[in-house]
Amino acid sequence: MESGDNSKKALAEALNALLADYYALYLKTKNFHWHITGPNFREYHLLFDEQATELIATTDLVAERVRKLGQYTLTSIGSIAATQRIKDHDSTSTDAAMMLKELHADNETLITALKAAKDFADEAGDNATDGLLDDWTDQAEQRAWFLAATIGNA
Structure with a gap:
């Protein structure tokens, strides 16, 4: 296998890890959306719904980049669970302040992973993925900023 093939495979693996994280963060955000209570409910x-919508929309773009690299994407909830770095949150009674803090921290984790994936895109010479990673990083930074600003007001 040529080094170019190896670098594309490594990039696809990094993208699949991001895909798992996007799904995990999406579901956690929807969990919080469904279970939020309190004075700032609305x-x-x-x-949370706005952020979840952005997260789920990105999953298809990430998966299609993997396919464009000639690799396979994650195929099931099990493959997501085996790959995700964002931790699940199964509680339905978390208070709003903790929800905001956890989503902020998870978006920061995602930002770190997105920036790390850029190294793989650079090594593979994949300018298209590199540019998309910049866009996805900007989106994650905006989500983190909104959450941080909301925490400051909580």
Whole structure:
């Protein structure tokens, strides 16, 4: 196998890890959207839904980049669970402040992973993926900023 093939495979693996993280963060964000209560219910309910919508929309773009590299994507909930770095959150009674803090931390984790994936895109000479990673990083930074600003107001 040529080094170019190896670098594309490594990039695809990094993208699949991101794909798992996007799904995990999406589901956690929806969990919080469904279970938020308290005086800021409407604001947080809408914020979480808006962020979840952006997360799920990105999953298809990530998966299609993997396929364009000639590799296979994750195929099931099990493959997501085996690959994700974002931790699940199964509680339905988490308070709003903790929800905001956890989503902020998870978006920061995602930002770190997105930036790390850029190294793989550079090594593979994949300018298209490199540019998309910049866009996805900007989106994650905006989500983190909104959450951080909301935490400051909580």
